[in-house]
Amino acid sequence: MTFTAEEIRKNYEGFSNEKLMRIATENAGTLSPEVVSILKDELRKRHLIDEHIERSIAIQAKELTEQELEAFINLIETLPCPICSTTSQRLNLSSVFSVTSFIIITQFKGKNVIACPDCLVKSLRRADTSTFLLGLWGIPWGVIRSVKALVNNSISRKRVHQRSPLMKEFVKLKKGEIERWKNDSTNLLNLVKRNNEYVG
Incomplete structure (x- = not known):
């Protein structure tokens, strides 16, 4: 229409x-x-x-240049951690997966979390604990999806100090908001916090 x-x-x-x-x-x-x-x-x-x-x-309306992309990523990476407020580590982005099962129903959840490496590791461990306690009980998908979540989280844990390619995707997706708030760290941090609250 x-x-x-x-x-x-x-x-x-x-x-x-x-x-x-x-x-x-x-x-x-x-x-x-x-x-x-x-x-x-x-x-x-x-x-x-x-x-x-x-x-x-x-x-x-345009593609970001490499210089613009790097500048926007730097703006996000140098914010205080939205979880612990530290400024001593650059922020990164990790996909965090968890599984919840109840007999024949299994729910696989993932979300992208932006935080300092220490908080990312804690988020990944919490997701693993939740998956161990609540994910394995579904038949047959609970075990299969729990293993997938645990493997993905293990890979993410090893990479928390390396810039994630997902950070580029986040910046490209949010470039309008980042441009609007690039001189306002409080609202930039709120943008990151909203991202962390969203569960896909």
């Missing part, structure tokens, strides 16, 4: 400020230039647009 420019404009007029800002900083890269123009008009009308939002919208 295709919407006319006027229909899109009316939709945007009905959105809350928060929803418009989320579209501007997270989804502008998926919009056509015409829709981006409508979005900017609505943001201007509400006095929500500034140079940070303008840059956030613009950066989503």
Whole structure:
């Protein structure tokens, strides 16, 4: 279904400020230039647009250069740890897997956690303990998926001091928000904390 420019404009007029800002900083890269123009008009009308939002919208429409990518990764890696608040170690990203089973039902969960290496190891160990206690009991998938989770976590534990390729993917996905908050470490840290709360 295709919407006319006027229909899109009316939709945007009905959105809350928060929803418009989320579209501007997270989804502008998926919009056509015409829709981006409508979005900017609505943001201007509400006095929500500034140079940070303008840059956030613009950066989503392009591929990051290696220099920009490295700068954004560095911004994330040098934040205080969102778990223990240490600033003595660079942050990294690890996939943490756990399994929960109840007889014939088995749930395999994974999430990407950004933290200092020490906290990543603790998160991986907690996930392993949970999997040992709650994951092995499903038939037949509990054992199979528990082994998979434990192996993946073991590999991740060995790599907590090496920059994860997933960090690049995180930065590419969140580049609009990182651009918006690159001079505001509190909001950048909140972005990382929101990532850590999401369970896929």
